[in-house]
Amino acid sequence: MILSLIFNDNFSSGGFYVFPNLAIAGLVYVSAYLDLYxxxxxxxxxFYIYGSMTPLNPAVFGFIGTLSYAVSYILWRKIPYDNAAVEMLAAFIASSVYCLSLFLIVFYCYGMHFLYWDFFLSYGFPMSVSTALFSPAVFFLFKKAGYKIFLKKNKIIYL
Known part of the structure; x- marks a missing residue:
């Protein structure tokens, strides 16, 4: 996830970019094995680190990231996650929540007015589908690297 943060080219065309698909799939994977806090x-x-590399406020991206994490955390507690179809569904839903919350924040808080259907059809839906298609590969790489065992044992952060 950190490599996709570093190598994401946000300023090449002057457009508005969001978090890379691979990092969202990684977020969905991590949410399956970590506790909530x-x-x-x-x-x-x-997400705050990523937000500091974009024109928007980093706290906005931190908020959107935690919202997407909460959705995927709830999904993993409600459904089993042993097959690729469920992994793809969870990645699609978490990415859709990310795009929807990004749209709402940009539209209402920053006054960038554009049609939701244009945003959804040109960016939100393709991003969610590509995230869902990438997610089995990301999950496979994490499982091969042994992150399931690492996350269950260490819980990454002790507070």
């Missing part, structure tokens, strides 16, 4: 804190820090 350590995961919330980890995701907030990562």
């Amino acid at each position: 350590p995961g919330w804190l980890t995701v907030y820090i990562l």
